[in-house]
Amino acid sequence: MKIAFLGIGNVGSALAGNLAGADHDVSIAARDLNSATVQAALAQSPALRAQPLREAVAAADIVFLATPFEANEAALESAGDLTGKVVVDCTNPVAADLSHGLKNEVSGGEFVQKLVPAAKVVKAFTIYGFENFIDSSYPGYGDLKPAMLIAGNDPDAKGTVASLSEDLGWVPVDTGDISMSLHLEYMTLLWIKMARVQGRGAGFVWGMLTRQP
Ligand SMILES: NC(=O)c1ccc[n+]([C@@H]2O[C@H](COP(=O)([O-])OP(=O)(O)OC[C@H]3O[C@@H](n4cnc5c(N)ncnc54)[C@H](OP(=O)(O)O)[C@@H]3O)[C@@H](O)[C@H]2O)c1
Numbered sequence: 210m211k212i213a214f215l216g217i218g219n220v221g222s223a224l225a226g227n228l229a230g231a232d233h234d235v236s237i238a239a240r241d242l243n244s245a246t247v248q249a250a251l252a253q254s255p256a257l258r259a260q261p262l263r264e265a266v267a268a269a270d271i272v273f274l275a276t277p278f279e280a281n282e283a284a285l286e287s288a289g290d291l292t293g294k295v296v297v298d299c300t301n302p303v304a305a306d307l308s309h310g311l312k313n314e315v316s317g318g319e320f321v322q323k324l325v326p327a328a329k330v331v332k333a334f335t336i337y338g339f340e341n342f343i344d345s346s347y348p349g350y351g352d353l354k355p356a357m358l359i360a361g362n363d364p365d366a367k368g369t370v371a372s373l374s375e376d377l378g379w380v381p382v383d384t385g386d387i388s389m390s391l392h393l394e395y396m397t398l399l400w401i402k403m404a405r406v407q408g409r410g411a412g413f414v415w416g417m418l419t420r421q422p
Contacts, residue, residue, distance in 0.1 A: 226254030318390025
Protein backbone atom coordinates (compact mmCIF):
# COMPACT_ATOMS: atom_id res chain seq x y z
CA MET A 210 0.00 0.00 0.00
CA LYS A 211 1.14 3.52 -0.75
CA ILE A 212 1.22 5.95 2.15
CA ALA A 213 1.56 9.75 2.12
CA PHE A 214 2.24 12.02 5.09
CA LEU A 215 0.71 15.46 5.54
CA GLY A 216 2.91 16.88 8.29
CA ILE A 217 6.38 15.50 8.95
CA GLY A 218 7.25 16.96 12.35
CA ASN A 219 7.66 14.99 15.59
CA VAL A 220 4.81 12.56 14.92
CA GLY A 221 4.96 12.38 11.13
CA SER A 222 8.70 11.76 10.90
CA ALA A 223 8.62 9.00 13.55
CA LEU A 224 5.70 7.12 11.97
CA ALA A 225 6.82 7.69 8.37
CA GLY A 226 10.38 6.55 9.10
CA ASN A 227 9.26 3.39 10.88
CA LEU A 228 6.65 2.53 8.22
CA ALA A 229 9.27 2.97 5.50
CA GLY A 230 11.59 0.77 7.58
CA ALA A 231 8.82 -1.85 7.64
CA ASP A 232 8.88 -1.97 3.82
CA HIS A 233 5.92 0.30 3.15
CA ASP A 234 6.04 2.75 0.25
CA VAL A 235 6.03 6.06 2.13
CA SER A 236 6.11 9.58 0.71
CA ILE A 237 6.22 12.92 2.41
CA ALA A 238 3.49 15.08 0.85
CA ALA A 239 5.55 18.24 1.06
CA ARG A 240 4.36 21.83 0.94
CA ASP A 241 7.99 22.78 0.47
CA LEU A 242 10.43 20.09 -0.63
CA ASN A 243 13.32 22.07 0.86
CA SER A 244 11.80 22.84 4.26
CA ALA A 245 13.86 22.06 7.36
CA THR A 246 11.39 19.42 8.58
CA VAL A 247 11.26 17.61 5.23
CA GLN A 248 15.05 17.62 4.94
CA ALA A 249 15.45 16.43 8.54
CA ALA A 250 13.02 13.54 7.99
CA LEU A 251 14.81 12.49 4.80
CA ALA A 252 18.20 12.65 6.52
CA GLN A 253 16.89 10.53 9.41
CA SER A 254 15.14 7.91 7.26
CA PRO A 255 16.74 7.38 3.84
CA ALA A 256 13.93 5.00 2.79
CA LEU A 257 11.53 7.97 2.73
CA ARG A 258 11.03 10.19 -0.27
CA ALA A 259 9.46 13.60 -0.64
CA GLN A 260 7.06 14.59 -3.40
CA PRO A 261 4.99 17.67 -4.16
CA LEU A 262 1.95 17.54 -1.88
CA ARG A 263 -0.86 16.75 -4.33
CA GLU A 264 1.26 14.30 -6.29
CA ALA A 265 2.04 12.27 -3.15
CA VAL A 266 -1.57 12.29 -1.97
CA ALA A 267 -2.98 11.36 -5.38
CA ALA A 268 -0.71 8.31 -5.56
CA ALA A 269 -1.46 7.17 -2.00
CA ASP A 270 -4.07 4.75 -0.66
CA ILE A 271 -3.51 5.94 2.90
CA VAL A 272 -2.89 9.53 4.00
CA PHE A 273 -1.57 10.27 7.49
CA LEU A 274 -2.69 13.62 8.86
CA ALA A 275 0.03 14.73 11.31
CA THR A 276 -0.35 18.50 11.30
CA PRO A 277 -1.15 20.85 14.19
CA PHE A 278 -4.90 20.51 14.81
CA GLU A 279 -5.48 24.16 13.83
CA ALA A 280 -3.82 23.46 10.44
CA ASN A 281 -5.98 20.42 9.63
CA GLU A 282 -8.51 22.26 7.49
CA ALA A 283 -5.87 24.02 5.38
CA ALA A 284 -3.79 20.87 5.05
CA LEU A 285 -6.75 18.74 3.95
CA GLU A 286 -7.91 21.43 1.52
CA SER A 287 -4.46 21.55 -0.05
CA ALA A 288 -4.42 17.76 -0.42
CA GLY A 289 -6.89 17.56 -3.31
CA ASP A 290 -9.36 14.73 -3.80
CA LEU A 291 -9.37 12.27 -0.89
CA THR A 292 -12.39 10.26 -2.06
CA GLY A 293 -12.13 6.64 -0.94
CA LYS A 294 -8.76 7.10 0.73
CA VAL A 295 -8.01 6.09 4.29
CA VAL A 296 -7.10 9.19 6.30
CA VAL A 297 -5.29 8.37 9.53
CA ASP A 298 -6.02 11.22 11.90
CA CYS A 299 -3.06 11.51 14.25
CA THR A 300 -4.06 14.98 15.45
CA ASN A 301 -5.29 16.14 18.81
CA PRO A 302 -7.34 19.22 19.70
CA VAL A 303 -5.52 20.38 22.81
CA ALA A 304 -6.19 23.83 24.28
CA ALA A 305 -3.41 25.86 25.88
CA ASP A 306 -4.70 24.99 29.37
CA LEU A 307 -4.68 21.28 28.43
CA SER A 308 -8.47 21.03 28.20
CA HIS A 309 -10.25 19.58 25.17
CA GLY A 310 -9.58 21.93 22.25
CA LEU A 311 -13.14 21.70 20.89
CA LYS A 312 -14.72 22.12 24.36
CA ASN A 313 -16.07 18.54 24.32
CA GLU A 314 -18.78 19.59 21.87
CA VAL A 315 -17.45 17.37 19.12
CA SER A 316 -14.37 15.20 18.90
CA GLY A 317 -11.42 16.10 16.70
CA GLY A 318 -11.93 12.82 14.87
CA GLU A 319 -15.52 13.69 13.94
CA PHE A 320 -14.41 17.20 13.00
CA VAL A 321 -11.82 15.76 10.59
CA GLN A 322 -14.32 13.25 9.15
CA LYS A 323 -16.70 16.18 8.44
CA LEU A 324 -13.91 18.06 6.66
CA VAL A 325 -13.36 15.10 4.31
CA PRO A 326 -16.70 13.25 4.14
CA ALA A 327 -15.66 11.14 1.14
CA ALA A 328 -12.59 9.80 2.92
CA LYS A 329 -12.49 7.03 5.53
CA VAL A 330 -11.08 8.63 8.65
CA VAL A 331 -9.48 6.45 11.30
CA LYS A 332 -8.24 8.06 14.49
CA ALA A 333 -4.96 6.43 15.54
CA PHE A 334 -1.50 7.18 16.89
CA THR A 335 -2.82 9.92 19.14
CA ILE A 336 -2.89 8.78 22.75
CA TYR A 337 0.87 8.82 23.48
CA GLY A 338 3.76 11.19 22.94
CA PHE A 339 5.79 10.94 19.74
CA GLU A 340 8.68 9.33 21.66
CA ASN A 341 6.63 6.14 21.65
CA PHE A 342 6.20 6.35 17.88
CA ILE A 343 9.96 6.56 17.50
CA ASP A 344 10.34 3.45 19.67
CA SER A 345 7.29 1.38 20.64
CA SER A 346 9.24 -1.43 22.27
CA TYR A 347 8.75 -2.21 25.97
CA PRO A 348 11.04 -5.17 26.68
CA GLY A 349 10.51 -7.27 29.76
CA TYR A 350 6.77 -7.88 29.45
CA GLY A 351 6.88 -11.19 27.60
CA ASP A 352 4.39 -11.32 24.74
CA LEU A 353 2.48 -8.28 25.99
CA LYS A 354 2.73 -5.42 23.53
CA PRO A 355 1.56 -1.83 23.94
CA ALA A 356 -1.99 -1.03 22.88
CA MET A 357 -2.93 1.36 20.09
CA LEU A 358 -6.54 2.43 20.45
CA ILE A 359 -8.24 3.35 17.17
CA ALA A 360 -11.68 4.61 16.12
CA GLY A 361 -13.44 5.03 12.79
CA ASN A 362 -16.62 4.34 10.86
CA ASP A 363 -15.29 2.07 8.11
CA PRO A 364 -14.38 -1.49 9.20
CA ASP A 365 -12.03 -2.12 6.25
CA ALA A 366 -10.19 1.14 6.83
CA LYS A 367 -9.80 0.24 10.50
CA GLY A 368 -8.48 -3.18 9.45
CA THR A 369 -5.86 -1.48 7.29
CA VAL A 370 -4.78 0.84 10.11
CA ALA A 371 -4.79 -2.05 12.58
CA SER A 372 -2.40 -3.92 10.31
CA LEU A 373 -0.09 -0.88 10.06
CA SER A 374 -0.18 -0.59 13.87
CA GLU A 375 0.94 -4.21 14.16
CA ASP A 376 3.79 -3.53 11.75
CA LEU A 377 4.89 -0.76 14.11
CA GLY A 378 4.83 -3.01 17.18
CA TRP A 379 1.40 -2.20 18.62
CA VAL A 380 -1.63 -4.31 19.47
CA PRO A 381 -4.50 -2.49 17.77
CA VAL A 382 -7.70 -2.11 19.79
CA ASP A 383 -10.83 -1.11 17.86
CA THR A 384 -12.87 1.13 20.18
CA GLY A 385 -15.79 1.73 17.80
CA ASP A 386 -16.96 4.43 15.42
CA ILE A 387 -15.40 7.85 14.94
CA SER A 388 -17.43 9.37 17.80
CA MET A 389 -15.24 7.31 20.17
CA SER A 390 -12.46 9.74 19.28
CA LEU A 391 -13.65 12.01 22.07
CA HIS A 392 -12.65 9.39 24.63
CA LEU A 393 -9.31 8.80 22.92
CA GLU A 394 -8.70 12.55 23.04
CA TYR A 395 -9.25 12.47 26.80
CA MET A 396 -6.75 9.62 27.04
CA THR A 397 -4.33 11.96 25.26
CA LEU A 398 -4.97 14.70 27.81
CA LEU A 399 -4.46 12.19 30.61
CA TRP A 400 -1.19 11.00 29.05
CA ILE A 401 0.08 14.56 28.51
CA LYS A 402 -0.72 15.61 32.08
CA MET A 403 0.93 12.51 33.55
CA ALA A 404 3.96 12.55 31.27
CA ARG A 405 4.68 16.18 30.63
CA VAL A 406 3.08 18.07 33.54
CA GLN A 407 3.55 15.69 36.46
CA GLY A 408 7.00 14.76 35.20
CA ARG A 409 6.54 11.01 34.83
CA GLY A 410 8.30 11.21 31.45
CA ALA A 411 7.30 9.85 28.05
CA GLY A 412 8.29 6.21 28.62
CA PHE A 413 4.92 4.67 29.39
CA VAL A 414 1.94 3.40 27.40
CA TRP A 415 -1.26 1.50 28.09
CA GLY A 416 -1.62 -2.27 27.74
CA MET A 417 -4.80 -4.22 26.95
CA LEU A 418 -5.21 -7.28 29.17
CA THR A 419 -8.12 -9.46 28.12
CA ARG A 420 -9.39 -12.32 30.30
CA GLN A 421 -9.38 -15.56 28.32
CA PRO A 422 -12.56 -17.70 28.54
N1 LIG B 1 3.93 15.75 19.73
C1 LIG B 1 3.37 14.64 20.20
O1 LIG B 1 3.92 13.97 21.09
C2 LIG B 1 2.05 14.18 19.63
C3 LIG B 1 1.60 12.87 19.90
C4 LIG B 1 0.40 12.42 19.33
C5 LIG B 1 -0.31 13.26 18.50
N2 LIG B 1 0.15 14.55 18.26
C6 LIG B 1 -0.61 15.39 17.35
O2 LIG B 1 0.03 15.24 16.08
C7 LIG B 1 -0.03 16.46 15.34
C8 LIG B 1 1.39 16.86 14.94
O3 LIG B 1 2.18 17.07 16.10
P1 LIG B 1 3.76 17.26 15.96
O4 LIG B 1 4.26 17.33 17.35
O5 LIG B 1 4.31 16.27 15.01
O6 LIG B 1 3.82 18.73 15.31
P2 LIG B 1 5.07 19.44 14.62
O7 LIG B 1 6.33 18.78 15.05
O8 LIG B 1 4.88 20.90 14.87
O9 LIG B 1 4.88 19.15 13.05
C9 LIG B 1 3.77 19.67 12.35
C10 LIG B 1 3.94 19.37 10.88
O10 LIG B 1 2.79 19.87 10.20
C11 LIG B 1 3.22 20.64 9.07
N3 LIG B 1 2.18 21.62 8.72
C12 LIG B 1 1.76 22.70 9.44
N4 LIG B 1 0.77 23.33 8.79
C13 LIG B 1 0.56 22.64 7.63
C14 LIG B 1 -0.33 22.80 6.53
N5 LIG B 1 -1.22 23.79 6.49
N6 LIG B 1 -0.26 21.91 5.50
C15 LIG B 1 0.62 20.89 5.53
N7 LIG B 1 1.50 20.69 6.56
C16 LIG B 1 1.45 21.56 7.59
C17 LIG B 1 4.53 21.25 9.52
O11 LIG B 1 5.25 21.65 8.38
P3 LIG B 1 6.45 22.72 8.49
O12 LIG B 1 7.56 22.05 9.23
O13 LIG B 1 6.74 23.03 7.09
O14 LIG B 1 5.90 23.88 9.28
C18 LIG B 1 5.15 20.06 10.24
O15 LIG B 1 5.74 19.17 9.31
C19 LIG B 1 -0.72 17.48 16.26
O16 LIG B 1 -2.07 17.57 15.89
C20 LIG B 1 -0.57 16.88 17.65
O17 LIG B 1 -1.65 17.23 18.50
C21 LIG B 1 1.30 15.01 18.79
